[in-house]
Amino acid sequence: xxxxxxxxxxxxxxxxxxxxxxxxxxxxxxxxxxxxxxxxxxxxxxxxxxxxxxxxxxxxxxxxxxxxxxxxxxxxxxxxxxxxxxxxxxxxxxxxxxxxxxxxxxxxxxxxxxxxxxxxxxxxxxxxxxxxxxxxxxxxxxxxxxxxxxxxxxxxxxxxxxxxxxxxxxxxxxxxxxxxxxxxxxxxxxxxxxxxxxxxxxxxxxxxxxxxxxxxxxxxxxxxxxxxxxxxxxxxxxxxxxxxxxxxxxxxxxxxxxxxxxxxxxxxxxxxxxxxxxxxxxxxxxxxxxxxxxxxxxxxxxxxxxxxxxxxxxxxxxxxxxxxxxxxxxxxxxxxxxxxxxxxxxxxxxxxxxxxxxxxxxx
Amino acid sequence: xxxxxxxxxxxxxxxxxxxxxxxxxxxxxxxxxxxxxxxxxxxxxxxxxxxxxxxxxxxxxxxxxxxxxxxxxxxxxxxxxxxxxxxxxxxxxxxxxxxxxxxxxxxxxxxxxxxxxxxxxxxxxxxxxxxxxxxxxxxxxxxxxxxxxxxxxxxxxxxxxxxxxxxxxxxxxxxxxxxxxxxxxxxxxxxxxxxxxxxxxxxxxxxxxxxxxxxxxxxxxxxxxxxxxxxxxxxxxxxxxxxxxxxxxxxxxxxxxxxxxxxxxxxxxxxxxxxxxxxxxxxxxxxxxxxxxxxxxxxxxxxxxxxxxxxxxxxxxxxxxxxxxxxxxxxxxxxxxxxxxxxxxxxxxxxxxxxxxxxxxxxxxxxxxxxxxxxxxxxxxxxxxxxxxxxxxxxxxxxxxxxxxxxxxxxxxxxxxxxxxxxxxxxxxxxxxxxxxxxxxxxxxxxxxxxxxxxxxxxxxxxxxxxxxxxxxxxxxxxxxxxxxxxxxxxx
Numbered sequence: 041x042x043x044x045x046x047x048x049x050x051x052x053x054x055x056x057x058x059x060x061x062x063x064x065x066x067x068x069x070x071x072x073x074x075x076x077x078x079x080x081x082x083x084x085x086x087x088x089x090x091x092x093x094x095x096x097x098x099x100x101x102x103x104x105x106x107x108x109x110x111x112x113x114x115x116x117x118x119x120x121x122x123x124x125x126x127x128x129x130x131x132x133x134x135x136x137x138x139x140x141x142x143x144x145x146x147x148x149x150x151x152x153x154x155x156x157x158x159x160x161x162x163x164x165x166x167x168x169x170x171x172x173x174x175x176x177x178x179x180x181x182x183x184x185x186x187x188x189x190x191x192x193x194x195x196x197x198x199x200x201x202x203x204x205x206x207x208x209x210x211x212x213x214x215x216x217x218x219x220x221x222x223x224x225x226x227x228x229x230x231x232x233x234x235x236x237x238x239x240x241x242x243x244x245x246x247x248x249x250x251x252x253x254x255x256x257x258x259x260x261x262x263x264x265x266x267x268x269x270x271x272x273x274x275x276x277x278x279x280x281x282x283x284x285x286x287x288x289x290x291x292x293x294x295x296x297x298x299x300x301x302x303x304x305x306x307x308x309x310x311x312x313x314x315x316x317x318x319x320x321x322x323x324x325x326x327x328x329x330x331x332x333x334x335x336x337x338x339x340x341x342x343x344x345x346x347x348x349x350x351x352x353x354x355x356x357x358x359x360x361x362x363x364x365x366x367x368x369x370x371x372x373x374x375x376x377x378x379x380x381x382x383x384x385x386x387x388x389x390x391x392x393x394x395x396x397x398x399x400x401x402x403x
Numbered sequence: 404x405x406x407x408x409x410x411x412x413x414x415x416x417x418x419x420x421x422x423x424x425x426x427x428x429x430x431x432x433x434x435x436x437x438x439x440x441x442x443x444x445x446x447x448x449x450x451x452x453x454x455x456x457x458x459x460x461x462x463x464x465x466x467x468x469x470x471x472x473x474x475x476x477x478x479x480x481x482x483x484x485x486x487x488x489x490x491x492x493x494x495x496x497x498x499x500x501x502x503x504x505x506x507x508x509x510x511x512x513x514x515x516x517x518x519x520x521x522x523x524x525x526x527x528x529x530x531x532x533x534x535x536x537x538x539x540x541x542x543x544x545x546x547x548x549x550x551x552x553x554x555x556x557x558x559x560x561x562x563x564x565x566x567x568x569x570x571x572x573x574x575x576x577x578x579x580x581x582x583x584x585x586x587x588x589x590x591x592x593x594x595x596x597x598x599x600x601x602x603x604x605x606x607x608x609x610x611x612x613x614x615x616x617x618x619x620x621x622x623x624x625x626x627x628x629x630x631x632x633x634x635x636x637x638x639x640x641x642x643x644x645x646x647x648x649x650x651x652x653x654x655x656x657x658x659x660x661x662x663x664x665x666x667x668x669x670x671x672x673x674x675x676x677x678x679x680x681x682x683x684x685x686x687x688x689x690x691x692x693x694x695x696x697x698x699x700x701x702x703x704x705x706x707x708x709x710x711x712x713x714x715x716x717x718x719x720x721x722x723x724x725x726x727x728x729x730x731x732x733x734x735x736x737x738x739x740x741x742x743x744x745x746x747x748x749x750x751x752x753x754x755x756x757x758x759x760x761x762x763x764x765x766x767x768x769x770x771x772x773x774x775x776x777x778x779x780x781x782x783x784x785x786x787x788x789x790x791x792x793x794x795x796x797x798x799x800x801x802x803x804x805x806x807x808x809x810x811x812x813x814x815x816x817x818x819x820x821x822x823x824x825x826x827x828x829x830x831x832x833x834x835x836x837x838x839x840x841x842x843x844x845x846x847x848x849x850x851x852x853x854x855x856x857x858x859x860x861x862x863x864x865x866x867x868x869x870x871x872x873x874x875x876x877x878x879x880x881x882x883x884x885x886x887x888x889x890x891x892x893x894x895x
Contacts, residue, residue: 097748098558148588155593155596177825179562181551181600182826183844183853185600187596189594189596192589238618238620261686262692269688387592403591
């Protein structure tokens with residue numbers, strides 16, 4: 041077994057050796073980090089560490105294999121954070137893997153997703169050359185936005201080496217309200233009430249269980265005024281149970297780490313809009329009559345997390361029927377994308393341009 | 404060559420009144436807001452629906468005629484400058500808001516819809532479109548998309564790119580593609596992210612799905628005067644250090660203040676060397692608490708004068724002065740260049756001192772207006788008209804060589820931005836104006852990579868040829884004399 045590269049030069053050498061490559065970070069997303077179709081994994085965890093962090097600039101630059109669990113405390117020490125609630129931090133996710141998978145957690149609701157916080161990338165192309173795009177400042181419109189293109193690219197366009205992110209000041213305190221609703225419809229109604237309301241909701245997740253639909257609403261800001269804000273929220277939605285401090289942290293930690301997904305089950309991310317949730321629910325009910333399926337609608341109904349045992353085929357069908365795209369996060373190696381793929385021909389052109397020798401996996 | 408054939412074919416698509424070919428009709432399209440450059444197109448077409456745009460692009464592909472899509476022509480980098488031997492596709496009549504869904508919080512609009520029109524349409528639902536370039540009362544969403552426009556609220560809310568969810572576009576070879584969708588999230592490479600800010604090199608966006616945000620419950624806006632630019636810059640650093648995230652933090656220097664006061668009667672303190680505008684927005688209780696902390700910082704920042712907006716009219720007055728700064732500077736000098744380089748925020752003071760030195764060395768006045776929260780400079784380099792005291796009656800004649808010196812000075816500012824680890828453009832794009840500077844910011848391999856992408860989407864370089872890449876056949880011509888609109892008026 042080859043040792044993982046620990047320098048950019050070693051990584052370049054590895055790329056130049058040839059073969060079809062799948063860059064691999066912490067390996068926390070089994071379906072995305074397992075080589076198939078004859079590709080070899082290129083481990084990037086050896087390229088780890090913070091390169092630059094100037095808190096007053098709201099930016100940091102780190103190597104691709106740097107674990108989020110190493111970055112988060114450094115940011116926290118300076119009262120800052122990545123506001124999109126990065127996923128799988130405790131499991132060992134890396135910056136590069138998170139970017140390539142394009143995954144954002146519940147915090148996406150208020151401040152935007154990972155795509156809104158990536159400022160610059162340095163990566164290796166198929167010839168092992170270093171390519172840079174974007175920049176290291178919070179605002180930049182020079183050249184094509186390759187940093188954004190890399191979000192969700194699943195290692196298909198090159199091996200990331202170095203990433204620059206924007207960060208924001210971390211709120212002093214958070215509070216979470218748990219609202220149990222009788223059914224999905226009731227929960228959706230409350231969501232629709234919250235969308236245009238002037239309350240600054242920090243996160244809004246909807247959890248579906250066999251007996252109820254539970255809304256989780258998070259507020260963030262100065263501790264002194266949170267009680268006032270909470271009572272406005274409770275008045276609007278009609279009560280709810282409040283979680284604070286460790287109890288609250290445990291809840292969101294479980295969400296970020298996907299602790300609700302049983303071992304061995306598949307986990308699929310399906311972008312959606314709140315207005316299409318009911319139709320998807322009906323489709324799932326029909327297709328998964330005999331198989332248990334757990335769902336979570338995150339970020340105000342913009343992301344569906346679907347967990348289920350068994351094969352992916354059924355899910356592929358349901359998403360395809362509803363013209364929704366899907367990304368397999370946990371699951372058997374093989375199919376990484378399900379359902380509808382938009383912009384396929386545009387993607388082909390980009391792929392051909394950036395990876396003419398087919399050195400990297402397909403998305 | 405086949406310009407007759409081109410015009411004949413265009414006649415198949417457009418009635419006479421929407422196919423402009425006479426010089427007097429074409430002159431207004433020779434320039435955009437970067438008036439120092441001009442180029443007369445063969446024709447200007449004014450499509451009224453998406454099919455006409457698609458047909459036109461396909462015709463251009465068939466005849467290998469370069470085209471430039473144009474919205475309201477507010478680009479400050481020459482982004483919609485016509486191409487020699489090419490046509491202009493003016494998109495202002497594609498101005499329909501096709502769908503506004505308050506529950507999904509999206510608007511689907513055509514490319515020619517004016518930025519501010521989206522927020523106006525969304526207002527009854529308590530929603531708005533966040534990107535607010537200063538030209539928002541006239542600039543179009545298509546142009547915002549092509550150049551990834553910014554504005555005063557980017558630190559908190561991001562640029563145009565952060566607010567575009569889906570794009571239906573016609574590629575330069577006539578293929579129609581749909582990228583993204585209606586969700587905030589996607590699967591697979593972020594193609595929408597790549598398309599936004601591609602400076603018109605990827606064809607023409609026809610239909611754009613925008614993300615709408617709930618309108619902040621309250622705004623607190625404060626205008627603070629300082630006796631030096633440094634003091635204003637220091638105040639910004641303190642605000643940031645206090646962990647605050649204002650919606651906007653803007654600074655204007657003395658020259659810019661004077662211009663704004665003269666032009667729109669902005670009630671800015673007279674005689675201030677710099678004013679800082681800070682705006683907080685969000686939920687009332689939270690903002691009140693933030694405001695307390697902000698004012699503690701401001702009170703302690705050596706301010707000469709502090710004015711707190713008492714109501715919305717007050718707030719609008721403060722912003723009017725800031726947002727009209729560019730046109731206001733026109734009162735000081737008929738000709739000026741605007742740069743929009745970015746430096747790390749912590750080096751703002753250094754950057755401004757350097758600009759001051761350059762201004763003295765080149766004997767050209769420079770007014771500064773900038774998005775301080777982003778380190779996004781906007782030095783306005785005055786070189787025309789009265790600058791050298793040799794203006795004619797129309798105020799148009801400039802000192803010989805002033806433009807060249809202004810461009811050189813602008814170049815030195817951009818070099819400084821690169822040296823400081825920043826960028827040559829925060830929100831105006833490369834266009835034709837910064838063609839020589841882009842390769843200084845990137846390596847040869849980086850530039851080749853950009854070119855490969857360009858080649859994959861538009862191998863014949865028909866779409867907005869000559870923008871972003873220096874080696875594309877396009878010789879932007881230097882312009883002096885009356886502005887295009889004035890020339891057209893005098894002919895008509």
